[in-house]
Amino acid sequence: MNILxxxxxxxxxxxxxxxxxxxxxxxxxxxxxxxxxxxxxxxSLRASLSLCEPIKFADAVDVVSF
Amino acid sequence: xxxxxxxxxxxxxxxxxxxxxPVMEEWIIVHAKNAQNLATIYFSQSNRADxxxxxxxxxxxxxEHYDFVCVIFYGHPTVFARPGLDAIKKAKKIGVETKILPxxxxxxxxxxxxxxxxxxxxxxxxxxxxxxxxQRLPDISSxxxxxxxxxxxxxxxxxxxxxxxxxxxxKYLLDFYSDDHLVxxxxxxxxxxxxxxxxxIMLKDLxxxxxxxxxxxxxxxxxxxxxxxxxxxxxxxx
Numbered sequence: 135m136n137i138l139x140x141x142x143x144x145x146x147x148x149x150x151x152x153x154x155x156x157x158x159x160x161x162x163x164x165x166x167x168x169x170x171x172x173x174x175x176x177x178s179l180r181a182s183l184s185l186c187e188p189i190k191f192a193d194a195v196d197v198v199s200f
Numbered sequence: 201x202x203x204x205x206x207x208x209x210x211x212x213x214x215x216x217x218x219x220x221x222p223v224m225e226e227w228i229i230v231h232a233k234n235a236q237n238l239a240t241i242y243f244s245q246s247n248r249a250d251x252x253x254x255x256x257x258x259x260x261x262x263x264e265h266y267d268f269v270c271v272i273f274y275g276h277p278t279v280f281a282r283p284g285l286d287a288i289k290k291a292k293k294i295g296v297e298t299k300i301l302p303x304x305x306x307x308x309x310x311x312x313x314x315x316x317x318x319x320x321x322x323x324x325x326x327x328x329x330x331x332x333x334x335q336r337l338p339d340i341s342s343x344x345x346x347x348x349x350x351x352x353x354x355x356x357x358x359x360x361x362x363x364x365x366x367x368x369x370x371k372y373l374l375d376f377y378s379d380d381h382l383v384x385x386x387x388x389x390x391x392x393x394x395x396x397x398x399x400x401i402m403l404k405d406l407x408x409x410x411x412x413x414x415x416x417x418x419x420x421x422x423x424x425x426x427x428x429x430x431x432x433x434x435x436x437x438x
Contacts, residue, residue: 138230141223141391150393158391162222 137161205301206231212270214262218242218255220274220414221390228272236262238271246356255283260290276305280327280347306416307345309388313396314418316343321421328352328417332369340376344419349385350411366407377422379404384418385411 140161147154209215215232218239219225229235238255245251262269273281277300288298307325311318322342328349330336338344353365380402387397401409403419432438 137223137226141227144394145392147393155393158393 201303202301205303208270208299208301209272211268213266213268215270215272216259216262217272218274219272223391224272224274232270243357248355248357252283252286256286256290259283259287263291263296276303276308277301279305279307306347306388306414309396310345310386310416310418313388313398314384314386316418318343321425328369329354332365332372335372338373338376338419340422341425342421346417346419348413349417350413350415361411363407370403370406373403373419377403377419381419381422383420385409386416386418387412387414388416 137158140158143154144150144158209228210231210233213233215228215235216238217225217228217235218237219228225237238258241254241258242251245254259269259271271277271284271287273284275281278285284300288300291298310316316323322339323345324339324342325345325347326336326338327347329352331338331346332352349369350361352369353362354360382400383403383406385397385399385401385406389396399409406417429438
């Protein structure tokens with residue numbers, strides 16, 4: 135499943151399960167952190183926190199499989 | 201994204217974009233006939249104002265070569281997105297037909313996530329550095345939304361909140377609010393189904409908090425205004 139398909143599944147599933155969220159996060163591009171601003175730690179941290187709170191940033195990196 | 205915006209992106213001869221997450225970037229690249237990322241220009245300048253000026257120039261430049269150009273900014277295209285608005289105004293002056301399609305801003309997300317209705321007692325929305333530099337006067341009986349708290353006193357790109365700036369900022373707000381007034385550091389979610397971030401703290405504890413570039417500070421009304429009886433009478437509402 136590519137990221138756009140995962141995103142569509144996420145978008146079209148109200149109150150979706152953690153499985154769908156996790157699938158989406160795992161499909162995020164590997165180079166997600168390449169820019170400090172637009173694609174920085176906020177995204178991975180934000181997405182990961184909502185799934186696995188409490189979590190440290192180092193763990194968040196693992197979740198999105200850099 | 202609305203269906204109308206989607207249609208514009210798919211039909212445009214060229215799509216210029218500045219987005220803050222990778223999925224939308226991927227979506228644009230897949231669906232646009234021809235796409236160009238403005239992030240390269242954005243990050244080429246250490247001062248954000250210079251970057252915005254260059255982006256405006258780039259938009260006007262490509263208009264000379266393409267009939268139908270679509271420009272995408274994350275959030276709402278005229279909310280904290282100066283280059284788009286500047287480009288629209290300049291393009292109109294040279295006779296180019298223009299159209300701005302509204303979208304969901306961080307403030308819209310905040311209203312939903314914090315369950316706030318700006319209509320109940322008014323709402324003042326202001327940029328953090330602007331509030332401090334121009335000593336804007338907040339209405340303590342209204343909702344106060346302070347944008348870009350994580351970029352306070354910072355004209356560049358780096359996400360560094362200067363301690364001195366934040367201390368100055370909090371000191372200013374304490375002229376209006378009590379130090380134990382509960383405020384919210386808010387971050388909208390990038391994606392549906394993923395939670396937003398809501399951190400409630402006392403105003404006095406704002407200094408030293410982890411604040412990101414996408415954080416917005418929400419200060420709830422502190423005191424209620426009393427209705428002016430004379431005005432009510434004149435309006436026939438008493």
